[in-house]
Amino acid sequence: xxxxxxxxxxxxxxxNQIKSQNLELKDKSATVTKNVTFINGNLKMAGNxxxxxxxxxxxxxxxxxxxxxxxxxxxQTAGLYAKRLxxxxxxxxAFDASHQGESxxxxxxxEDPTQRVEDIRSxxxxxxxxxxxxxxxxxxxxxxxxxxxxxxxxxxxxxxxAVAVVSAVDIGLTFREGWDGKTPVxxxxxxxxxxxxQRTAEANGAxxxxxxxxxxxxxxxxxxxxxxxHDYYRTPRGQHINSTNLVLFTSFDKIMAYSAFNQINTLxxxxxxxxxxxxxxxxxxxxxxxxxxxxxxxxxxxxxATHMDLYDISKYVSQVVGRLHExxxxxx
Numbered sequence: 001x002x003x004x005x006x007x008x009x010x011x012x013x014x015x016n017q018i019k020s021q022n023l024e025l026k027d028k029s030a031t032v033t034k035n036v037t038f039i040n041g042n043l044k045m046a047g048n049x050x051x052x053x054x055x056x057x058x059x060x061x062x063x064x065x066x067x068x069x070x071x072x073x074x075x076q077t078a079g080l081y082a083k084r085l086x087x088x089x090x091x092x093x094a095f096d097a098s099h100q101g102e103s104x105x106x107x108x109x110x111e112d113p114t115q116r117v118e119d120i121r122s123x124x125x126x127x128x129x130x131x132x133x134x135x136x137x138x139x140x141x142x143x144x145x146x147x148x149x150x151x152x153x154x155x156x157x158x159x160x161x162a163v164a165v166v167s168a169v170d171i172g173l174t175f176r177e178g179w180d181g182k183t184p185v186x187x188x189x190x191x192x193x194x195x196x197x198q199r200t201a202e203a204n205g206a207x208x209x210x211x212x213x214x215x216x217x218x219x220x221x222x223x224x225x226x227x228x229x230h231d232y233y234r235t236p237r238g239q240h241i242n243s244t245n246l247v248l249f250t251s252f253d254k255i256m257a258y259s260a261f262n263q264i265n266t267l268x269x270x271x272x273x274x275x276x277x278x279x280x281x282x283x284x285x286x287x288x289x290x291x292x293x294x295x296x297x298x299x300x301x302x303x304x305a306t307h308m309d310l311y312d313i314s315k316y317v318s319q320v321v322g323r324l325h326e327x328x329x330x331x332x
Contacts, residue, residue, distance in 0.1 A: 031086040036093075038126035040119060046102035047095035047123070048074050050086035060134035062332040063091035065123040065160075069144035070111055070171055071213035071233070073101040073242045077143050077311040081166070084321045085141075090328060091133055095123055101242045109210060109244065111251040113149065113171060113258035120153040124160065137161060137332040141324070143311065144282075145171040148260035151289060155267040162331035164273040164324055167307045169285050172258035179225065179281055188256070195253045202250065209249040216245065225281040228308035238312060264292040271296040273327045275320050277305030298327070 032051040037044050055061065064085055068078035074094040082092035098119050099105030099112070120140065128135045139162040142150030147168025154163045175191075177183050198209050214229040215222060222230075232238040233245060272293055276286035278301050290299040300323050302309075305316045 031083050033083070036126070038095075038122060040098055040103075040122035043098050043104040045095055045098065045104070045119065045122060045126075046074070047093050047126075048079055048082065050079075050082045050092040050094070052086050052089050052091075055091075055132065057132045059132060060137075061089070061091045061132055062137040062139065062328065063093065063127045063130070063133045064139045064141055064328065065120055065127065065150075066092055066094040067116075067120055067123075067140070067142040067146035067150050068094065068097065069146050071100070071243060071245060071247060072144075072146070073240050075240050076238050076243060078141075078146065080312060080317070081141060081143070081321070081324075084317070085324065085328070088321075088325045090139075090332075091127070091130070093123055093127060095119070096242070107208065107248055109246045109248045109251075111171075111247050112254050113152070113260070114254070116145075116149045117153045120149060121157050124157060128159070135159070139163070139328050139332050141165070143167060144307070145169055145174075148172075148285075151264060151268065151272070152260040152262075154270055154272075155263045158270070161270055162272075162328055163268070163270050164275065164327055165286075165289070166275045166320060167277065167280060167282055167286075167310045168274060168289060169282050170258075170260035170289075171255055172260060173285065175252065175255045179223070181284055191252065192256060195250060195256075198249055199253075210246045211249055211252075212245050213247055214245060223281070225307050228306055232308050232311055261289055261292055264289060265294050268293055269295050271327075271331045273298050273300060273323065275300045275302065275310065275323065277302050277307060277309055277316070279305060280307035280310075282307050 034049045036047045036049045066078040066082040074096050078094040082094040085092040096103040098115050099110040127133045127138055140150045140160045141164045143166045147165030148170040150165055154160045176188055214233050215226050218227045218230045274286050274290045276283050302316050302319055309316045
Protein backbone atom coordinates (compact mmCIF):
# COMPACT_ATOMS: atom_id res chain seq x y z
CA UNK A 1 0.00 0.00 0.00
CA UNK A 2 1.22 3.51 -0.62
CA UNK A 3 3.19 5.12 2.18
CA UNK A 4 2.73 8.74 1.09
CA UNK A 5 -0.90 8.55 2.13
CA UNK A 6 0.23 7.89 5.68
CA UNK A 7 2.43 10.98 5.65
CA UNK A 8 -0.42 13.00 4.15
CA UNK A 9 -2.76 11.67 6.81
CA UNK A 10 -0.30 12.73 9.48
CA UNK A 11 -0.73 16.29 8.30
CA UNK A 12 -4.50 16.18 7.82
CA UNK A 13 -5.51 14.35 11.03
CA UNK A 14 -6.05 10.89 12.43
CA UNK A 15 -8.80 8.71 13.79
CA ASN A 16 -8.60 7.64 17.43
CA GLN A 17 -10.94 4.73 16.80
CA ILE A 18 -10.07 1.34 15.41
CA LYS A 19 -12.80 0.50 13.44
CA SER A 20 -1.13 -25.60 13.22
CA GLN A 21 -0.17 -26.03 10.20
CA ASN A 22 -3.69 -26.29 8.99
CA LEU A 23 -3.78 -27.66 5.45
CA GLU A 24 -7.39 -26.98 4.57
CA LEU A 25 -8.09 -27.24 0.85
CA LYS A 26 -9.58 -24.00 -0.48
CA ASP A 27 -9.24 -24.08 -4.25
CA LYS A 28 -9.52 -26.89 -6.77
CA SER A 29 -8.77 -24.88 -9.90
CA ALA A 30 -5.35 -24.43 -11.55
CA THR A 31 -3.70 -24.38 -8.14
CA VAL A 32 -4.33 -25.85 -4.72
CA THR A 33 -4.41 -23.26 -1.91
CA LYS A 34 -3.82 -24.35 1.67
CA ASN A 35 -4.20 -22.36 4.87
CA VAL A 36 -0.94 -22.64 6.82
CA THR A 37 0.58 -21.22 9.95
CA PHE A 38 4.22 -20.84 10.86
CA ILE A 39 6.22 -19.45 13.76
CA ASN A 40 7.94 -16.09 13.87
CA GLY A 41 9.60 -15.81 17.27
CA ASN A 42 6.66 -16.01 19.67
CA LEU A 43 4.07 -15.15 17.03
CA LYS A 44 1.93 -17.41 14.89
CA MET A 45 1.88 -16.22 11.30
CA ALA A 46 -1.00 -16.88 8.91
CA GLY A 47 -0.30 -17.75 5.29
CA ASN A 48 -1.76 -19.18 2.12
CA UNK A 49 0.40 -21.79 0.43
CA UNK A 50 -0.18 -22.11 -3.31
CA UNK A 51 0.69 -25.45 -4.91
CA UNK A 52 0.65 -26.51 -8.56
CA UNK A 53 -2.15 -28.92 -9.37
CA UNK A 54 -0.79 -32.44 -9.79
CA UNK A 55 2.46 -31.74 -7.96
CA UNK A 56 4.41 -34.76 -6.76
CA UNK A 57 5.27 -34.30 -3.09
CA UNK A 58 8.14 -36.75 -3.42
CA UNK A 59 9.92 -34.24 -5.69
CA UNK A 60 11.61 -30.94 -4.88
CA UNK A 61 10.23 -27.63 -6.18
CA UNK A 62 11.43 -24.06 -6.32
CA UNK A 63 9.52 -21.84 -3.88
CA UNK A 64 8.82 -18.12 -3.65
CA UNK A 65 7.90 -15.95 -0.65
CA UNK A 66 5.37 -13.26 -1.68
CA UNK A 67 5.23 -10.16 0.53
CA UNK A 68 2.23 -7.84 0.46
CA UNK A 69 2.24 -4.03 0.46
CA UNK A 70 2.08 -2.05 3.69
CA UNK A 71 -1.42 -2.41 5.11
CA UNK A 72 -2.38 -5.09 2.62
CA UNK A 73 -3.14 -8.72 3.31
CA UNK A 74 -2.28 -12.04 1.71
CA UNK A 75 -5.60 -12.31 -0.11
CA GLN A 76 -4.94 -9.21 -2.20
CA THR A 77 -2.19 -8.61 -4.78
CA ALA A 78 0.42 -10.81 -3.06
CA GLY A 79 -1.99 -13.74 -3.28
CA LEU A 80 -2.76 -12.97 -6.90
CA TYR A 81 0.91 -13.18 -7.82
CA ALA A 82 1.41 -16.27 -5.65
CA LYS A 83 -1.42 -18.04 -7.45
CA ARG A 84 -0.06 -17.13 -10.86
CA LEU A 85 3.39 -18.38 -9.89
CA UNK A 86 1.92 -21.67 -8.69
CA UNK A 87 0.17 -22.04 -12.02
CA UNK A 88 3.64 -21.96 -13.56
CA UNK A 89 4.94 -24.75 -11.36
CA UNK A 90 6.40 -22.90 -8.36
CA UNK A 91 5.46 -23.30 -4.71
CA UNK A 92 4.36 -19.85 -3.53
CA UNK A 93 3.64 -18.54 -0.03
CA ALA A 94 1.68 -15.34 0.64
CA PHE A 95 1.31 -14.37 4.30
CA ASP A 96 -0.05 -11.64 6.54
CA ALA A 97 2.51 -9.39 8.19
CA SER A 98 2.88 -9.71 11.94
CA HIS A 99 0.50 -7.40 13.83
CA GLN A 100 -1.76 -7.34 10.77
CA GLY A 101 -4.37 -9.48 9.02
CA GLU A 102 -4.77 -12.95 10.52
CA SER A 103 -1.23 -13.08 11.91
CA UNK A 104 -0.60 -12.57 15.61
CA UNK A 105 1.09 -9.57 17.16
CA UNK A 106 0.25 -6.80 19.60
CA UNK A 107 -0.32 -3.92 19.28
CA UNK A 108 -2.50 -4.35 16.23
CA UNK A 109 -1.83 -2.33 13.07
CA UNK A 110 1.84 -1.82 13.92
CA GLU A 111 4.01 -1.19 10.85
CA ASP A 112 7.54 -1.95 12.07
CA PRO A 113 10.00 -2.34 9.15
CA THR A 114 12.45 -4.42 11.16
CA GLN A 115 9.66 -6.81 12.08
CA ARG A 116 8.43 -6.91 8.48
CA VAL A 117 11.88 -8.04 7.38
CA GLU A 118 11.88 -10.70 10.09
CA ASP A 119 8.50 -11.88 8.79
CA ILE A 120 10.19 -12.67 5.48
CA ARG A 121 13.01 -14.55 7.19
CA SER A 122 10.45 -16.61 9.10
CA UNK A 123 8.58 -17.38 5.89
CA UNK A 124 11.84 -18.70 4.44
CA UNK A 125 12.31 -20.77 7.61
CA UNK A 126 8.90 -22.28 7.05
CA UNK A 127 9.52 -23.15 3.41
CA UNK A 128 12.71 -25.00 4.34
CA UNK A 129 10.66 -27.34 6.54
CA UNK A 130 8.50 -28.53 3.62
CA UNK A 131 9.73 -31.82 2.18
CA UNK A 132 8.76 -30.84 -1.37
CA UNK A 133 10.65 -27.52 -1.34
CA UNK A 134 14.27 -27.37 -2.48
CA UNK A 135 15.93 -25.20 0.22
CA UNK A 136 18.55 -24.09 -2.28
CA UNK A 137 15.90 -22.76 -4.67
CA UNK A 138 13.95 -20.21 -2.67
CA UNK A 139 13.12 -16.85 -4.21
CA UNK A 140 11.31 -13.76 -3.00
CA UNK A 141 8.77 -11.38 -4.49
CA UNK A 142 7.48 -8.16 -2.94
CA UNK A 143 4.97 -5.53 -4.00
CA UNK A 144 5.13 -1.81 -3.10
CA UNK A 145 6.45 -1.48 0.48
CA UNK A 146 6.66 -5.28 0.45
CA UNK A 147 9.10 -4.84 -2.42
CA UNK A 148 11.29 -2.60 -0.30
CA UNK A 149 11.10 -5.05 2.58
CA UNK A 150 12.02 -7.89 0.21
CA UNK A 151 15.08 -6.04 -1.09
CA UNK A 152 16.04 -5.26 2.51
CA UNK A 153 15.64 -8.87 3.66
CA UNK A 154 17.62 -10.28 0.75
CA UNK A 155 20.63 -8.15 1.65
CA UNK A 156 21.27 -10.32 4.71
CA UNK A 157 19.04 -13.36 4.08
CA UNK A 158 21.09 -15.28 1.54
CA UNK A 159 18.86 -18.32 1.58
CA UNK A 160 16.91 -16.13 -0.85
CA UNK A 161 18.52 -16.91 -4.20
CA ALA A 162 16.58 -14.61 -6.54
CA VAL A 163 14.77 -11.34 -5.79
CA ALA A 164 11.95 -9.70 -7.74
CA VAL A 165 9.97 -6.60 -6.79
CA VAL A 166 6.92 -4.95 -8.35
CA SER A 167 6.09 -1.24 -7.89
CA ALA A 168 8.68 -1.25 -5.11
CA VAL A 169 9.07 1.56 -2.60
CA ASP A 170 11.36 2.06 0.36
CA ILE A 171 8.79 2.97 2.98
CA GLY A 172 11.37 4.83 5.07
CA LEU A 173 12.53 6.90 2.11
CA THR A 174 8.92 7.64 1.19
CA PHE A 175 8.10 8.86 4.69
CA ARG A 176 11.17 11.03 4.79
CA GLU A 177 11.04 12.51 1.29
CA GLY A 178 7.43 11.97 0.20
CA TRP A 179 5.86 10.11 -2.69
CA ASP A 180 7.56 12.46 -5.14
CA GLY A 181 10.84 12.72 -3.22
CA LYS A 182 10.34 16.42 -2.53
CA THR A 183 9.22 16.66 1.10
CA PRO A 184 11.48 19.19 2.89
CA VAL A 185 13.30 18.24 6.06
CA UNK A 186 11.24 20.82 7.95
CA UNK A 187 8.09 18.75 7.32
CA UNK A 188 9.87 15.58 8.38
CA UNK A 189 10.79 17.22 11.67
CA UNK A 190 7.18 18.32 12.22
CA UNK A 191 6.04 14.71 11.83
CA UNK A 192 8.68 13.50 14.30
CA UNK A 193 7.52 16.12 16.80
CA UNK A 194 3.93 14.91 16.40
CA UNK A 195 5.06 11.34 17.07
CA UNK A 196 6.97 12.44 20.17
CA UNK A 197 3.87 14.16 21.60
CA GLN A 198 1.69 11.16 20.88
CA ARG A 199 4.10 8.71 22.54
CA THR A 200 4.12 10.90 25.65
CA ALA A 201 0.33 11.09 25.62
CA GLU A 202 -0.03 7.32 25.31
CA ALA A 203 2.55 6.74 28.05
CA ASN A 204 0.25 8.82 30.26
CA GLY A 205 -2.93 6.96 29.43
CA ALA A 206 -4.16 8.39 26.14
CA UNK A 207 -5.74 6.10 23.59
CA UNK A 208 -3.62 5.01 20.61
CA UNK A 209 -3.85 7.15 17.49
CA UNK A 210 -4.29 5.63 14.04
CA UNK A 211 -3.73 6.90 10.53
CA UNK A 212 -4.70 5.60 7.11
CA UNK A 213 -2.45 4.02 4.52
CA UNK A 214 -4.53 5.39 1.65
CA UNK A 215 -7.07 8.23 1.60
CA UNK A 216 -10.54 7.30 2.77
CA UNK A 217 -11.96 10.12 0.65
CA UNK A 218 -10.59 11.35 -2.67
CA UNK A 219 -11.49 14.11 -5.10
CA UNK A 220 -10.09 15.83 -8.16
CA UNK A 221 -7.32 17.44 -6.09
CA UNK A 222 -6.00 14.08 -4.88
CA UNK A 223 -2.93 12.94 -6.80
CA UNK A 224 -3.53 10.11 -9.27
CA UNK A 225 -1.60 7.43 -7.38
CA UNK A 226 -3.62 8.11 -4.23
CA UNK A 227 -6.91 8.04 -6.15
CA UNK A 228 -5.93 4.68 -7.64
CA UNK A 229 -4.84 3.40 -4.24
CA HIS A 230 -8.25 4.32 -2.83
CA ASP A 231 -9.91 2.57 -5.75
CA TYR A 232 -7.97 -0.63 -5.09
CA TYR A 233 -8.11 -0.79 -1.31
CA ARG A 234 -11.36 0.94 -0.42
CA THR A 235 -13.75 -0.30 -3.12
CA PRO A 236 -14.81 -3.81 -4.17
CA ARG A 237 -11.97 -3.84 -6.73
CA GLY A 238 -9.48 -5.09 -4.12
CA GLN A 239 -11.00 -4.41 -0.71
CA HIS A 240 -10.69 -7.16 1.91
CA ILE A 241 -12.21 -7.33 5.39
CA ASN A 242 -8.79 -7.90 6.97
CA SER A 243 -7.23 -4.90 5.24
CA THR A 244 -8.50 -2.18 7.56
CA ASN A 245 -6.53 0.81 6.20
CA LEU A 246 -5.38 1.56 9.75
CA VAL A 247 -1.79 2.07 10.89
CA LEU A 248 -0.64 2.78 14.42
CA PHE A 249 0.68 6.34 14.49
CA THR A 250 3.58 5.42 16.75
CA SER A 251 4.85 3.18 13.95
CA PHE A 252 6.06 6.28 12.16
CA ASP A 253 9.29 6.91 14.08
CA LYS A 254 10.39 3.35 13.26
CA ILE A 255 9.55 3.89 9.61
CA MET A 256 11.35 7.24 9.46
CA ALA A 257 14.53 5.60 10.78
CA TYR A 258 14.45 2.75 8.27
CA SER A 259 16.18 2.40 4.91
CA ALA A 260 15.33 -0.54 2.67
CA PHE A 261 17.98 0.32 0.09
CA ASN A 262 20.86 1.08 2.44
CA GLN A 263 23.13 -1.89 1.61
CA ILE A 264 21.90 -2.82 -1.85
CA ASN A 265 25.23 -1.91 -3.43
CA THR A 266 27.26 -4.11 -1.07
CA LEU A 267 25.23 -6.92 0.49
CA UNK A 268 22.70 -7.69 -2.25
CA UNK A 269 24.55 -10.27 -4.33
CA UNK A 270 21.59 -12.22 -5.68
CA UNK A 271 20.11 -11.59 -9.14
CA UNK A 272 17.35 -8.99 -8.96
CA UNK A 273 14.42 -8.09 -11.20
CA UNK A 274 12.82 -4.68 -10.61
CA UNK A 275 9.42 -4.13 -12.26
CA UNK A 276 7.68 -0.76 -12.47
CA UNK A 277 5.06 1.00 -14.56
CA UNK A 278 6.22 3.75 -16.90
CA UNK A 279 3.53 6.05 -15.47
CA UNK A 280 4.04 5.14 -11.80
CA UNK A 281 4.72 7.98 -9.39
CA UNK A 282 7.03 5.56 -7.60
CA UNK A 283 9.16 4.86 -10.69
CA UNK A 284 12.01 6.99 -9.35
CA UNK A 285 12.41 4.58 -6.43
CA UNK A 286 12.62 1.56 -8.73
CA UNK A 287 15.25 3.37 -10.78
CA UNK A 288 17.14 4.29 -7.62
CA UNK A 289 17.22 0.68 -6.41
CA UNK A 290 18.26 -0.52 -9.85
CA UNK A 291 21.09 1.99 -10.09
CA UNK A 292 22.35 1.06 -6.64
CA UNK A 293 22.37 -2.69 -7.28
CA UNK A 294 25.69 -4.25 -8.32
CA UNK A 295 24.48 -7.85 -8.63
CA UNK A 296 23.02 -9.23 -11.90
CA UNK A 297 20.02 -6.97 -12.43
CA UNK A 298 17.17 -6.10 -14.75
CA UNK A 299 14.78 -3.16 -14.79
CA UNK A 300 11.54 -4.09 -16.56
CA UNK A 301 9.33 -1.09 -17.34
CA UNK A 302 5.72 -1.91 -18.14
CA UNK A 303 4.70 0.60 -20.78
CA UNK A 304 1.62 2.65 -19.88
CA ALA A 305 1.16 1.16 -16.41
CA THR A 306 0.79 3.13 -13.18
CA HIS A 307 1.85 1.99 -9.72
CA MET A 308 -1.49 0.39 -8.89
CA ASP A 309 -2.05 -1.11 -12.35
CA LEU A 310 0.52 -3.78 -11.52
CA TYR A 311 -1.58 -4.93 -8.56
CA ASP A 312 -4.41 -6.52 -10.53
CA ILE A 313 -4.96 -5.14 -14.05
CA SER A 314 -4.80 -8.31 -16.14
CA LYS A 315 -3.07 -6.95 -19.23
CA TYR A 316 -0.22 -5.59 -17.10
CA VAL A 317 -0.05 -8.40 -14.54
CA SER A 318 0.23 -10.95 -17.36
CA GLN A 319 3.29 -9.12 -18.68
CA VAL A 320 4.85 -9.06 -15.23
CA VAL A 321 4.11 -12.72 -14.53
CA GLY A 322 5.65 -13.71 -17.84
CA ARG A 323 8.84 -11.90 -16.92
CA LEU A 324 8.79 -13.38 -13.40
CA HIS A 325 8.46 -16.87 -14.88
CA GLU A 326 11.51 -16.28 -17.04
CA UNK A 327 13.49 -14.71 -14.19
CA UNK A 328 12.80 -17.35 -11.55
CA UNK A 329 13.15 -20.16 -14.07
CA UNK A 330 16.64 -18.94 -14.89
CA UNK A 331 17.81 -18.16 -11.37
CA UNK A 332 16.21 -20.84 -9.17
